[in-house]
Amino acid sequence: MKMRNMLVALTVLATVASPALAHPQHDEMPQRAERKPMAETAKDAVIRLVTQAKLPSSWSKAKAIQTEARMIGGTQRWVVTFDNPAIKSASKRKLYVVLTRSGDFVSAVQTAPK
Incomplete structure (x- = not known):
């Protein structure tokens, strides 16, 4: 009789616990965050350089x-070009902000990167 009660208890426990162990539905899985446009990411970098x-x-x-x-130095990069008409010297009115493919800041230069 004891063995039968233990088997019933284990069966009930397994039945109750199984939904908690089930694989989550795909629509419940976390979604990837939307990435900002590269121009906006570059603008953030310019403002950081100003501050x-x-x-x-x-x-x-x-x-x-x-x-x-x-392609810069054998690596694909994003280059965002900014124009600043407030700068008097025509050769310094453009700023080239270089970002990695994922949007990380690499550099900001006033001559076109090669």
Whole structure:
């Protein structure tokens, strides 16, 4: 009789616990976060450089005029070009912000990266 009660108890326990051990539904799995556009990510980097006093404050109002993928040093990078009409010297009006494919900041230069 004791053995039978133990088997019944184990069966009930296994039946109750099985939904908790089941594989979660696909729609319950976490979704990937949407990535910001590269121009917006580059703008954040420009503003960070302005706050660090590495660029003049007028760059915080500059507009991104072009975003393109380029091969730089054998690696694919995103290059976002900004134009700042507040800069008097024509050769320094453009800023090229280089980002990795995933959007991490690499550099910001005023000559087109090769």
